Amino acid sequence: MPNIRARLLVVLVVLLGSLTVAGAPPATAATTLPGSLWFDETPLTVRGGRFVDGNGREVVLRGYNVSGETKLEENGGLPFASVADAKKSATALRALGGGNSVRFLLSWAHVEPTRGTVDTAYLAAATEQMRAFLDAGIRVYPDFHQDLYSRHLFNSGSWYTGDGAPKWAVALGGYPQESCGICFFWGQNITQNQAVTKAQYDFWHNAHGLQDSFLDTAQKTMSYVEQHLSEAEFVAVAGFDPYNEPYAGSYDSGRTSRTWEQSLLWPFYEKFRARMDAAGWQDKPAFVEPNLFWNANIDSQKQEGGLLDAGTLGPRYVFNTHFYDQKAISGILMWGNASDGQYTGDFGTIRDRASAAATAAMVSEFGHPLSGTVSGKAPTVDKAMYQALDSRVPGASWWSDPAASGPVLSGSQWQWDLYNGRHHELMNDNPDKVRTSGDAWNDEDLSAVRLDDSGAVTLRQDARLLDRLYPSATAGTTLAFTYEDRSRDGSTTLTWNPVPSSLPNVSRLVGSGQYGLLVWRSGSGSAPTELHLPASFPTAATTVVSDLGTVYAPPAYAPSVPIAAAPEPGGTGSRRLLLTNTDTDTGVLHYALVTNGATSPSATQLDAARSELSSWAAGHF
Incomplete structure (x- = not known):
């Protein structure tokens, strides 16, 4: 640990009741997702300067x-x-x-x-x-x-x-x-x-x-x-x-x-x-x-x-x-x-x-x-x-x-x-x-x-x-990612990346909630992009605005559903968001905003936010 003065660092210990974890959702039985989506059936290699799984996704x-x-x-x-x-x-x-x-x-x-x-x-x-x-x-x-x-x-x-x-x-x-x-x-x-x-x-x-x-x-x-x-x-x-x-x-x-x-x-x-x-x-x-x-x-x-x-x-x-x-x-x-x-x-x-x-x-x-x-x-x-x-x-x-x-x-x-x-x-x-x-x-x-x-x-x-939102597996090439965790310093909420006023509909949708935004170009595989969903993003209160569609409370995964939620491997109760490209071309620009700040947003509100993000993404990538 590189401190030539205080390598006082030691960071995380592990806590748990018997079969449940305090403050976390109960353990979930194994998902019925296809085996190819389970990381433990795909080796991790290094390709193009990134970690890549057996489905060709950046990990x-x-x-x-x-x-x-x-x-x-x-x-x-x-x-x-x-x-x-x-x-x-x-x-x-x-x-x-x-x-x-x-x-x-x-x-x-x-x-x-x-x-x-x-x-x-x-x-x-x-x-x-x-x-x-x-x-x-x-x-x-x-x-x-x-x-x-x-x-x-x-x-x-x-x-x-x-x-x-x-x-x-x-x-x-x-x-x-x-x-x-x-x-x-x-x-x-x-x-x-x-x-x-x-x-x-x-x-x-x-x-x-x-x-x-x-x-x-x-x-x-x-x-x-x-x-x-x-x-x-x-x-x-x-x-x-x-x-x-x-x-x-x-x-x-x-x-x-x-x-x-x-x-x-x-x-x-x-x-x-x-x-x-x-x-x-x-x-x-x-x-x-x-x-x-x-x-x-x-x-x-x-x-x-x-x-x-x-x-x-x-x-x-x-x-x-x-x-x-x-x-x-x-x-x-x-x-x-x-x-x-x-x-x-x-x-x-x-x-x-x-x-x-x-x-x-x-x-x-x-x-x-x-x-x-x-x-x-x-x-x-x-x-x-x-x-x-x-x-x-x-x-x-x-x-x-x-x-x-x-x-x-x-x-x-x-x-x-x-x-x-x-x-x-x-x-x-x-x-x-x-x-x-x-x-x-x-x-x-x-x-x-x-x-x-x-x-x-x-x-x-x-x-x-x-417990952060992050792209655990990206089906293609990641172009940009940010996560505003709104973590606290004592009683002060730390907001270092507010949505700018130039995107008013996105800003209103996020409100004071946490949000993450991933931008990527599609690859050649069929496996979805996966983001870890923190416990602070309960499925029923998660909003996704993407070129793939807009969803409040993502449904359970099915191959035909472009935006869905599913358990993560291991039966610990943790969850992931799955984003499946509907196109078969490679190099297509995609984006996904994920937030827990909205409460039952209307279709009009979601469409307005999507329009702003589409223009923003097209102008920067």
Whole structure:
């Protein structure tokens, strides 16, 4: 997590009652939609710089990291204490958090506690927990996670801890006594703690064969997962994140962050890619991360990189990066809150880098602390990050320049941790330092969820921010998308993208409600465009204005119905809007406005709004 001052971020936890989720619709039996519309029967690939499913549709992955619990010892390096908790988490993540994917954390230390031997009991438990998400209709991409290299670098009285490498790997190094000096945030250990920097250096230089051991273990892990999931379940595994937040530790004489990526990091990814192929993952991309300080938003921390010298990554790799507002987290470098368009430039850089590499982009971590002195910024910081994932154009200028939006980015918020505030972690095995608050790891507190006293999953952030309308699958090419969530900062409703007065009928239709607008050109497939419908968009109160027609309270899906609603896969009660092109030509311009702001709008009102949107779309695309 790229904070060299406060990687206090940990974002979403998972909450749930037994079979129902508080505040969400009841679970629904499996839909009767044709099998070709179920994502878990279609593999995800990279084509034309976008994620594409088996129906040729552009796919957007949205979800959370599951979870920082893997960084702790209380549950043996697993995301959950039990499969039952994993199922509870998955159901809540789908129904309360609107997620269709998760980054699933794994621990090298627990996969290979003894050098050369994998713990199949750990892999079996991890795979069963992974299956809980797949069964809920959620795509999974595993991640070998590390922070500060390893907890075994730290002594029992330390202010900090780490996670990642096993004890035997640390013992080989003979590292100095760890000390961060005057450090106010755990992330400062990355560059100031000599035990951490030397251990990282050794890994990237394959000292003691450490990298070889890691790659062997990664291949065994991937083989195990592939062999122990069913064929249909494995299809829904999106890929693998080889190594969280890579950093050199220190650079050899004459080497820079860019040349380190070129000479050490990229060759490691090529080796990992070969291990994926050998393990049966040859059709899935590697979600590769650049140097963790690439695209940092503090000038002194920016380092040249972004895998610039890797050439065209193509469909076998995804450009995978993180983003945290380190200025906002510092508490002193950004006064006040985030605002409209705050991160469109930073996320635009991610879009541009992925485009230049001819691959899709993934922002696999983002978020902001939910407690502490800077937590008051979270509502605006997180809203601005989601806004930047949706479009590279600020709300104030979106309606006048929608064609500059760029692709809708995939992202996984940090994090979703059921046990937030209820941990019992012996920090560095010290019985006198039992951590229970927040995420129980280096004072982080970023989980979007927690369990209430009844054991139900409860959101810690505004549901209007987290459970979002987004185009989960677009039948063609996405041209532009925006979503005004009207999330709140305390008692203030944040509206950064109001419908302009030049579209009075559309403005009246939306009113003070939430709305999203998708513009796309049709492709050659027959599967519909799908948008996730948040719980705040009950079917009976959802209005759609599109070139495909106008509908208030969309009907149940049928192949002949151009605008319809249906359950999402997994039986969690979440729903999707299905938009089916009535034409067979490719490249046809389509648009769809979706809002919950109207109450029984008349046909005249809907037609007037449609006329305005048609003229607007024709004038901008």
